[in-house]
Amino acid sequence: xxxxxxxxxxxxxxxxxxxxxxxxxxxxxxxxxxxxxxxxxxxxxxxxxxxxxxxxxxxxxxxxxxxxxxxxxxxxxxxxxxxxxxxxxxxxxxxxxxxxxxxxxxxxxxxxxxxxxxxxxxxxxxxxxxxxxxxxxxxxxxxxxxxxxxxxxxxxxxxxxxxxxxxxxxxxxxxxxxxxxxxxxxxxxxxxxxxxxxxxxxxxxxxxxxxxxxxxxxxxxxxxxxxxxxxxxxxxxxxxxxxxxxxxxxxxxxxxxxxxxxx
Ligand SMILES: NC(=O)c1ccc[n+]([C@@H]2O[C@H](COP(=O)([O-])OP(=O)(O)OC[C@H]3O[C@@H](n4cnc5c(N)ncnc54)[C@H](OP(=O)(O)O)[C@@H]3O)[C@@H](O)[C@H]2O)c1
Numbered sequence: 331x332x333x334x335x336x337x338x339x340x341x342x343x344x345x346x347x348x349x350x351x352x353x354x355x356x357x358x359x360x361x362x363x364x365x366x367x368x369x370x371x372x373x374x375x376x377x378x379x380x381x382x383x384x385x386x387x388x389x390x391x392x393x394x395x396x397x398x399x400x401x402x403x404x405x406x407x408x409x410x411x412x413x414x415x416x417x418x419x420x421x422x423x424x425x426x427x428x429x430x431x432x433x434x435x436x437x438x439x440x441x442x443x444x445x446x447x448x449x450x451x452x453x454x455x456x457x458x459x460x461x462x463x464x465x466x467x468x469x470x471x472x473x474x475x476x477x478x479x480x481x482x483x484x485x486x487x488x489x490x491x492x493x494x495x496x497x498x499x500x501x502x503x504x505x506x507x508x509x510x511x512x513x514x515x516x517x518x519x520x521x522x523x524x525x526x527x528x529x530x531x532x533x534x535x536x537x538x539x540x541x542x543x544x545x546x547x548x549x550x551x552x553x554x555x556x557x558x559x560x561x562x563x564x565x566x567x568x569x570x571x572x573x574x575x576x577x578x579x580x581x582x583x584x585x586x587x588x589x590x591x592x593x
Contacts, residue, residue: 336360337402339578342419343377344368346539347433348407350571352377355578364401368415371493392422400428403581405574406565407433411533413560420563429581432567433574435536437559443548446556452478455531455555459485462553464529468522470543471531479531488525511539518546529553 339355341348343365355363356378363379366386374383386392396404406419416432423430440446447462449455456478459467467485469476473495479487480500487504489495494508505525521527522543530547532540534556547554568574 336362337582338362338364338399340396340399340401340404341365341377341379342404342406342408342415344370344412345407345409346537347435347571347574349375349377351405351407351433351574352379354571354575355379364399368412386418389418389421389425392418393425396422396426396428403429403431403578405431405433405578407574410434410437410535410559413562416562416565420565430565431574431577432562432565433571434567434569436569437534437536438541438544438556441548444544444554445547445551446554448556448558450558452557455479455557456481458555459529459531462529464553466526466528468525468527468530468543470540471533475533485529488527513540513542515542515545518542519549522546522550522552527552529555531555531557533557534559 337360339361341351341355341363343349343352344367348365352363352365355361365377365379365381367374367377367381367383368385369383386395404419404423406416408415419430447458449458452475459479459482464485466488467479468488468490469479470490473491473493476489476491476495476499483502485503487501488507489499489501489504490507490509492508492510494506522530530543530552532543532554544554546552566577568577
């Protein structure tokens with residue numbers, strides 16, 4: 331385990347990938363690993379290594395932090411939908427000339443049998459639900475994403491979140507399911523069947539923890555309204571832990587150049 335001395339690597343986390351990266355880097359001697367969490371949850375699971383919690387204060391705040399701490403590298407392992415943090419990281423790292431990697435799981439792509447509709451924002455998702463005449467809808471979303479759907483008076487919503495929404499949203503008909511992934515296929519199939527779900531709304535988060543609902547939807551012929559990912563500034567990108575570790579090795583060996591850029 332590293333002892334907190336040596337050059338610093340800053341991980342912008344709050345994701346499975348962030349925790350895995352922190353655990354992997356803890357095995358490297360002579361590296362100081364600092365994890366940054368937004369502080370959205372009151373009792374977060376703490377990653378391996380040092381942790382700082384809370385926003386930096388915009389691009390300027392992050393720039394000041396980077397100038398003070400001078401990390402060797404920053405790895406942005408935030409969620410694909412945490413685009414504000416990703417944009418701030420790109421701007422601040424560029425201003426401070428600090429190498430930045432985006433660790434980002436690949437997008438989910440539809441396969442044969444999938445019935446997906448891509449949407450760019452929640453208003454489009456609300457219109458798509460109305461168009462489809464959906465009656466019983468699973469909202470597999472964050473609690474901060476629910477409000478636009480309360481405009482629809484007819485469907486019954488099954489809202490699945492990790493943390494209770496506060497304030498409680500004003501749905502006409504709904505049920506709240508407080509659950510954290512990963513979810514398995516048998517459980518997802520059973521949930522969709524028992525609640526007679528005819529449409530799912532979710533984000534294209536990618537990864538395995540939330541993928542089973544899509545496989546179950548395919549089996550049952552259920553429509554999926556899929557919110558596409560927000561864009562971020564182009565940055566060197568790795569799709570997985572191995573890629574991030576290889577990139578960091580290059581940075582540490584002074585071989586870092588302009589790596590592949592994200593789409
Ligand atoms: N969005 C999702 O669907 C989702 C899902 C799972 C986990 N998460 C995790 O939850 C956190 C917040 O997500 P979000 O969508 O609210 O982010 P966001 O919209 O991109 O960021 C909003 C603000 O939160 C602060 N922030 C975000 N991530 C941070 C981090 N890792 N460390 C320090 N400050 C951070 C920054 O504040 P300042 O401007 O003050 O620096 C940022 O400007 C992220 O760590 C993300 O990985 C998000």
